[in-house]
Each structure stands twice: as structure tokens, then as C-alpha cells.
Amino acid sequence: MGAMFRSALLAATLAPLALGCGAAPTPSPQSQNPADFVLLGGAVRTLDPARPQATAIAVRGDRIVAVGTDAEVGAFVGPETRVERLSGRAVIPGLVDGHCHLHGLGVALESLDVRGKKSPEDVAQLVAAEAKGRAPGEWITGRGWDQNLFTPATFPTHAPLDVAAPDHPVALERIDGHALWANAAALRLAGVDAKTADPAGGRILRDATGAPTGVFIDNAMDLVTAKIPGEPPEVIERRILRASERALSLGLTGVHEMGINDATVAVYRKLAAEGRLPIRVYAYLAGGSNLPALSQRKPDVDPQGTAMFVLRGVKLFADGALGSRGAALLAPYADEPKSTGLSIADRKKLTDAARLIADAGFQLAVHAIGDRANRDVLDAFAALGEGRARALRFRVEHAQVLAPEDIPRFAALGVLASMQPTHATSDMPWAPARLGPERLRGAYAWRSLLDAGARLVFGSDFPVEEPSPLLGLWAAVSRQDPSGAPPGGFMPEQRITLDEALAAFTTGPAYASFTEASHGRIAPGYIADLTLFSGALAADRSLLAAKIDRVIVGGKVAFGAAMSKTEAP
Missing domain, CATH: 2.30.40.10 (Urease, subunit C, domain 1)
Incomplete structure (x- = not known):
């Protein structure tokens, strides 16, 4: 024919x-x-x-x-x-995950998974099984424990891990990545004892004698993790590719990769240059000691929207996480009246860093969960001057607990609210106890932010949460977990529509990555x-x-x- x-x-x-x-x-x-x-x-x-x-x-x-x-x-x-x-x-x-850790997912896929365990002893059993296949002295790392699932719901000590793996240093990240649980062997390698001071923006949990219990919060985690051997490039590559395949299978065409180091950037660039990176990656460099050298670098730009890897942003932290009581609050925790959380960077540090990053032409994304941290970040962005945060599309990552008077400031400043719907449904069993009923009204406030004119960017924060965007869409429209709990939804007044949720996983990330003219819609020329x-x-x-x-x-x-x-x- x-x-x-x-x-x-x-x-x-x-x-x-x-x-x-x-x-x-x-x-x-x-x-x-x-x-x-x-x-x-x-x-x-x-x-x-x-x-x-x-x-x-x-x-x-x-x-x-x-x-x-x-x-x-x-x-x-x-x-x-x-x-x-x-x-x-x-x-x-x-679909694009607007806040995740793709390389981190690859690490998690090759590490001990302790999610969902109901006691320290249950976790220790997994560690003991892992130790049987490891040479003495080899590190055992993992992720996923959550003391809120334990009975009682208190932080563990190193004792169960000591029994499970006496000849192996053990370091297990909490499910949110903002706390670390280590055994005595790891403490010895790190040189941590009763005389070790809490670092700025971190906390070493201690027993009645002042000795470390084995749990480290936020910046204190570095005391132990600095001793864990680094990954060679070939391992980073393997983990990125493995995580990319998983993300693609769940419907994602792109991700916003939050807070990576230069070694990981180099692997991403190599994969993209060789045509082997199968998913689009819009990346943010981990801020910190490298900030003073930022003026010597230039952000990537992608005017046609065709690049597979772009490094245009910098990620900073203002506070820790709500689950480990590291989120910085304006008033004390309802369930720990002596604490208002941890400020990893105060308002002045944030303002100075924001100006340095803006002067270098980079986009800034700041992790802020508590209402005090969110206010500090918004104040820092406002201090840059009229329209500057809007032009550079600065972002607040999580924006999880907001004072009501700060909600309109997102739209007024042009600041993107980068949020994760499944955080609400994961946190709802214990968030009311942390915050109390009045402060809870400003938490996980997607509808309030949208109604105030803010732009939403949705993601999952995987591997903190499961990576499927469908779980995020369901949480956004229902305010329920996958089992359908609670009936009627958690704070149902904050639900959004399916089209609004889809936009937050498509047009929102496109705008956040400066590619709204080529991505996020199905239209001729896109x-x-x-x-x-x-x-x-x-x-x-x-x-x-x-x-x-x-x-x-x-x-x-x-x-x-x-x-x-x-x-x-």
C-alpha cells in the first residue's frame, strides 16, 4: 500500500x-x-x-x-x-515533585528501612539481622524510625542498638531526617560524651547524668554523620539512576532536588551530559560554609526548558522538624512547655544569606516549619527590598505552621509556598498535641494560602514520605490518609480541588523553575x-x-x- x-x-x-x-x-x-x-x-x-x-x-x-x-x-x-x-x-x-531528595531516595533504597516499627526493640531486631551480614566495624545506616509510634511515645536510647550490633557503629535517621539515633560504638567514633556541648542549631539528648542518650537533633546530627564514610561517584550515580526509575514509575517527569553537595552535582552533570539522566532535575545546592564562594559561581539557566539538569538554587534551613520538636515556634510547644524549638539560622543570618544569594543571582529556598521560622524567613525576604524576592522566585519550603497574619505576606512578597500534602496526613495523629487548637488553625493551610493569592508548589519530601504523587493528590483533596481517616478529613476547611492540586504538581513547579513558558501545561509549543x-x-x-x-x-x-x-x- x-x-x-x-x-x-x-x-x-x-x-x-x-x-x-x-x-x-x-x-x-x-x-x-x-x-x-x-x-x-x-x-x-x-x-x-x-x-x-x-x-x-x-x-x-x-x-x-x-x-x-x-x-x-x-x-x-x-x-x-x-x-x-x-x-x-x-x-x-x-507531574513534578516540587520538593524531594532524589539522591536521598537512592540512598534510602540501599539502606536499612525501619519505617513503621512500633518499638525501639523492633528496630533493633532489624539492625541485628543487618549486622550478621556485615564485617565488624562496618557502619550500619538506615532511616524511618518515629518515636511517635512507640509506647510510650518517647525518644529511644542507644541501649537496644548496643545489644543488636555491639561491633558495628549504627546511625539511623528519624523519618523526617531531622534526628539521628546512634549506638555506643558510633558515639565512641564521633568522640561524643557528657562533656560534648550542644552545637548551634542542634541538641544532644541526655540522661539524668548528662550522658548522651544516642539521639541527636538537627545540627547535632553532624557530630556523628561526619564520621560515616562518603560515597564514591559510582555509588552516587547508581543511587540516582535507581531512584530516577522509581520516580518515573510513579508518574513523575521531573523533580526539584533539594540540598545537594558538589559531589552529587558533578554526578548529575555527568549523567545529563551523557544523555543518561532519564528524569528532569531542577536542583538546589546545600547552603552552609560554601556560601561565601557563591559569588564566584553562576546559576544555570534553561530558557528553552530542554535541559535535563539545572542548578539554579540554594537551600538553607531556618529550623528543624515538628515531629522532633525542632520546629521554631513563637510560643512554647503545647506538649513541652519549656521548649520553643530550634532556630538553625536566626533572622539576621537569614537576611545576610538571602542578600548574598540574591546578589549572586541564585534562587533561595528556605526550610521553615514553625511559625517563628516562617516569620523570620519572610522578614529576611522583605528586607531585600521591594520586588526582589518575587523576581528571583524565592521559596519557603514546607511553610507548615503559619501565624494567620503571615499568610497574606506570601502573595504580597511573591514568595512561593512549597508544601507537601502528605505531611498533614502523616502528622495529624500528633500535631494537635504539639501545637494546641489555636495555633493548629495556621498549620498545613493550603486553602488559606491559595485564597490569599499565594502560589503553591507541591511535593512529597521523599524519602521522608512515600514518593507517589497520587498520595499527595489524595491528601490535598480529602485531608485523609489512605485508609480514609479521619472521617470528614483533618481540618477539612483546608481542602483544595483536584485541579488546584494538579496545578500545584505541574504549573506550580514550572513557575518555580522559571519554565512556565514551556512546562506545566499541555498546549502547542510546550x-x-x-x-x-x-x-x-x-x-x-x-x-x-x-x-x-x-x-x-x-x-x-x-x-x-x-x-x-x-x-x-
Whole structure:
């Protein structure tokens, strides 16, 4: 069959499918420059206000060339165009995790997983099993313990780990990454004893005699982690690639990688240069001692939105986490009246750092969970002068507990609220006890921020939380955990709609990465980063059962079956 005849026959066949009649489309110039592939018969949520819904998409190279009805897009079908009939399946702009630790996920996938354990002894059993396969003196690292699951809900001591692995140093990160649980062997290697002072922005938990219990909060963690051998580049590479494959399988086309060091940056650059980085990574350098040298560096820019790796930001910390009572609060914790948390960087340090980072042209993202930390960050951004934080698209990471009067300041300053919906549903069993009823009203306040005009950027903070964006979408629209608890939702007045939640995982991260003209929407001229589902999407429990059919990055299938050529029936 000749190529011209096949093209005409295929175009004539598509029109009746779309229109329900026998009229074939008039030949158009598009058929002379056909698409590489066409998706037909889908439920396309474009996130484009000009055309929110469509049924078909045409892609040529790495760009979307047409969006519309099956008949409109059918004009882009040529002899070699691959045609996929979706039969009502959902297609959305590629989902992007706006705050995560991709390399950290790779580390977690190769470390001891102690999530969900109900006692220190349960954790110790896993450590003992791990020690059997390790040479004496080899470090055992892991992540995921949460003292809120223990009975009583108190921090553990090093004693169970000493019994489990007396000949191995053990260092286990809390689930939020803001506390470390170590055994006596690790304490000896770190040289930590009763005489060791708490570092600035950190806390060593101690027993009645002043001896360290084995738990280190925030900056104090460095006392132990500094002794753990570093990763060689080949291990970093392996972990990035393993984590990338996991992220793609969950529907993500890109991530915002928070707080990485130069060794990890170098591996990312190598993978991208070799064409081996399968997922888009927009990265933030870990701030700290390297800040004074920032003026000698230049941020990456990606005007076309085609780069697979971009380093344009810097990540700093204002405080710790709520679960370990390291979040900096304006008033004492309701369940620990003697403490208001930890300020890792006070207002002056934040202001000085923000000015230095702004002068160097970098974007700043600051971790702030408590209301005091959030206020300090907003004050630091405001001190830069009118419009400067907005122009550089400065961000607050987590924005978890806000004083009501600070909520409108996000929109007024043009500061992005980078939040993680599953933090609310993970924290809800114990957050009310930490905060008390009045202060809780400003916590996890997605609806309040949106109504005040703020831009939301959603992520998961994986591996702190599970990496699936579907869990985040469900938490955002329901304020419930996957089991459906609590009935009616946790602070249900803060729910948002499915379209608003999808925007926070698509157009929000695109704006945050300065690529809103090429990413975050399904529209002609935009990069073909797409997430395809095996069924429809709805704002109900079916979200949790949704399956990823394909993930397309830059017009190429990055996850799922390759699309084969489809001839006319």
C-alpha cells in the first residue's frame, strides 16, 4: 500500500471516530509535516486556561504541536505517525515533585528501612539481622524510625542498638531526617560524651547524668554523620539512576532536588551530559560554609526548558522538624512547655544569606516549619527590598505552621509556598498535641494560602514520605490518609480541588523553575512531558488506585511500553 494512500485512509478513518459521522477532514498543511505520535480519545486535563479540556494531543520531536478534538488533531497524522487510542484514559502535564531528595531516595533504597516499627526493640531486631551480614566495624545506616509510634511515645536510647550490633557503629535517621539515633560504638567514633556541648542549631539528648542518650537533633546530627564514610561517584550515580526509575514509575517527569553537595552535582552533570539522566532535575545546592564562594559561581539557566539538569538554587534551613520538636515556634510547644524549638539560622543570618544569594543571582529556598521560622524567613525576604524576592522566585519550603497574619505576606512578597500534602496526613495523629487548637488553625493551610493569592508548589519530601504523587493528590483533596481517616478529613476547611492540586504538581513547579513558558501545561509549543494513566482521574478514593500507564519526557517514553505504529483499521 503506498504511503500517500495509507495517509489518506488513516485520516479518513479518524474523523468518524471523533465526530460520529462519515465526514472525512479536509486535507490540511499539517499532514505535510505530520506528528511523530498522536494520542486520541483521551480525557486530557491541559492545565491551560485557554483550553482546559481536550481529547487529543499531537507531538513532534520534543514539543506538543496540537491539542484539541480528535478531528482537529487527526490532521497531524501522517504515514509514519504512531497513533494511540486512549479510550477515555486520563492525560495530564508531567507531574513534578516540587520538593524531594532524589539522591536521598537512592540512598534510602540501599539502606536499612525501619519505617513503621512500633518499638525501639523492633528496630533493633532489624539492625541485628543487618549486622550478621556485615564485617565488624562496618557502619550500619538506615532511616524511618518515629518515636511517635512507640509506647510510650518517647525518644529511644542507644541501649537496644548496643545489644543488636555491639561491633558495628549504627546511625539511623528519624523519618523526617531531622534526628539521628546512634549506638555506643558510633558515639565512641564521633568522640561524643557528657562533656560534648550542644552545637548551634542542634541538641544532644541526655540522661539524668548528662550522658548522651544516642539521639541527636538537627545540627547535632553532624557530630556523628561526619564520621560515616562518603560515597564514591559510582555509588552516587547508581543511587540516582535507581531512584530516577522509581520516580518515573510513579508518574513523575521531573523533580526539584533539594540540598545537594558538589559531589552529587558533578554526578548529575555527568549523567545529563551523557544523555543518561532519564528524569528532569531542577536542583538546589546545600547552603552552609560554601556560601561565601557563591559569588564566584553562576546559576544555570534553561530558557528553552530542554535541559535535563539545572542548578539554579540554594537551600538553607531556618529550623528543624515538628515531629522532633525542632520546629521554631513563637510560643512554647503545647506538649513541652519549656521548649520553643530550634532556630538553625536566626533572622539576621537569614537576611545576610538571602542578600548574598540574591546578589549572586541564585534562587533561595528556605526550610521553615514553625511559625517563628516562617516569620523570620519572610522578614529576611522583605528586607531585600521591594520586588526582589518575587523576581528571583524565592521559596519557603514546607511553610507548615503559619501565624494567620503571615499568610497574606506570601502573595504580597511573591514568595512561593512549597508544601507537601502528605505531611498533614502523616502528622495529624500528633500535631494537635504539639501545637494546641489555636495555633493548629495556621498549620498545613493550603486553602488559606491559595485564597490569599499565594502560589503553591507541591511535593512529597521523599524519602521522608512515600514518593507517589497520587498520595499527595489524595491528601490535598480529602485531608485523609489512605485508609480514609479521619472521617470528614483533618481540618477539612483546608481542602483544595483536584485541579488546584494538579496545578500545584505541574504549573506550580514550572513557575518555580522559571519554565512556565514551556512546562506545566499541555498546549502547542510546550515540551511534551506527559503523565498517562490507565483510567480516568476523579477527586475520590479512585485516585489511590490509579495506575501509571506511560510517562513521556521530552516526547520520548521514559516509563511504560513504547508506542508502536498503528495502521488504520
